[in-house]
Amino acid sequence: MYVATKGGERAIGAAHAWLAEVRRGNPDLPELTAAQVEAQLGLAVDRVMAEGSCHDRGLAALAVKQARGDLIEAAFLLRAYRTTLPRFGASTPLDTNAMALQRRISATYKDLPGGQVLGPTFDYTHRLLDFCLAAAGGSPGGAPEAEASTAPSPRVTEMLAREGLMQREAPVEAEPGDLTREPLSFPADRPLRLQALARGDEGFLLSLGYSTQRGYGGNHPFVGEIRMGEVAVGFTPPELGFEIDLGDITVTECQMVNQFKGSRTEPPQFTRGYGLVFGHGERKAMSMALVDRALRAEELGEAATAPAQQQEFVLSHCDNVEATGFVEHLKLPHYVDFQSELENVRTMRASVEAGR
Amino acid sequence: MVQTPQMSSPPEVETASRQRWMSILARAAAADIAGRLEALPAPPPHRRLRGPETGLVMVRGRAGGDGAPFNLGEMTVTRCAVRLEDGTVGHGYVAGRDARQAELAALLDALLQDPARRPAIESAVIAPLAAAQAARREAQARRAAATRVEFFTMTQMR
DSSP states (O other), rough: HHHHHHHHHHHHHHHHHHHHHHHHHHTOOOOOOOOHHHHHSHOOOOOOHHHHHHOOHHHHHHHHHHHTTTTTHHHHHHHHHTTTTTTEEOOOOGGGGGGGEEEESSSOOOOTTTBBOOOOOOOTTOOOOOOOHOOOOOOOOOOOOOOOSSSOOHHHHHHHHHHBBBBBOOOOOOOOOTTTTTTOOSSSOOHHHHHHHHTTOOOHHHHHHHHHHTTSOOEEEEEEEEEEEEEEEEOOOOOSSSSSEEEEEEEEEEEEEEEEOSSSSSSSSSSEEEEEEEOOHHHHHHHHHHHHHHHHTTTTTTOSSSSSGOOOHHHHOOHHHHHHHHGGGSOOOOHHHHHHHHHHHHHHHHHHHHOO | OOOTTSOOOOOOOOOOHHHHHHHHTTTTTTTHHHHHHSSSSSOOEEEEEEEEEEEEEEEEGGGGTSSSSEEEEEEEEEEEEEEETTTTEEEEEEESSSSHHHHHHHHHHHHTSTTHHHHHHHIIIIIHHHHHHHHHHHHHHHHHTTOOOOOOOGGOOO
């Protein structure tokens, strides 16, 4: 066994040296800098921040470079890094109503106060490969500008709530649970569920959200509003005793408006599913909102029959760092386990043959 | 100006003023703060009380945008506390990992608490940084405005 371990170390060293070369790629080409990744692969960086559950564009870009573009590996690297840092405290809850909007669309109202702002979107592009980008060297002309509106952009959900048609959020100010401090236990309340979904895997939540649309726990969703832009992060350092801004971060928010047929205590009205993610992550915010609403089934007295409505199933499996850890651990040595399995199968075969 | 070290309690400064300059410094790059400071006489010596050190702040959101708070995810934050020779303590808390920015923010927070120093720093450092930040926000808003959809009803098609 000792010899095998030493051999393993040498092989691991050689494998990692090769990995570094493969990561670098063709040395005749210029090396990609983390700053370039941050600037030009911004949506990959945003996804790593969201799933790594740590807002720091520079670190996320470094993680993407180090992981050779493997975004789950990059999220894993970011999660590992954050464990080395102390926590100073928690921010004031973000006021997304005060967001400096880069994008704001609604699928429920054409003419909503504040208007529909497309922002830098892939929507309405033709999805044809642009070979100009393969040629490189060009820089796009300046984006057009127009007189900035000073009209407020109130939430669509608030407009509906004022008419009594949208269920209001419970006015709770309780300290939310934190699954990075206390392991998730079930049933998990909505703040805990939202935390788990916000750091959950985009692909997993996308598929679950899609499943609700296809009839597995559907609630007739409409995009009440999607907004993306910068919000100030407020924090009250105990030594100061007053709130200051730490800076601005970009977030994407999605408010899904869903049918609700009413219950004994509540009249028919709309209910909301909510998505909020770091960076520009519209698909993730929408998926999160669909799944958030599906997970409210029990609270709203709906039959929870579909996978997306079962919180233990959703929350235990949405974290891609946990999932990849458990799936990928299967490739680590299981020699002893397997030896005992071998013994078992041989014994069973022998007894079957003896019985013939 | 002459002050006896340790004797003077830190001057009482309006909280709103302090919130304003700390928020502006939190959004300014270290190089920009340092560049603006060069226009002024060299600042007096300061001693680091804590940091600069990088840590995390848990960013919170609200369910449905306006409901119960929940933990969205963490962000990196760098903080620093400094003391001037006259005993004034300044704090810097800035998003990200820039130790120099946090220390400059703390130093300026200490200096700005002195009413005698404030006007010069305000006009040479804080006001120009605030103007640059406002201009950046305005440019962003103008780009967004250009992508505003103007719906029109096609009555003439009937």
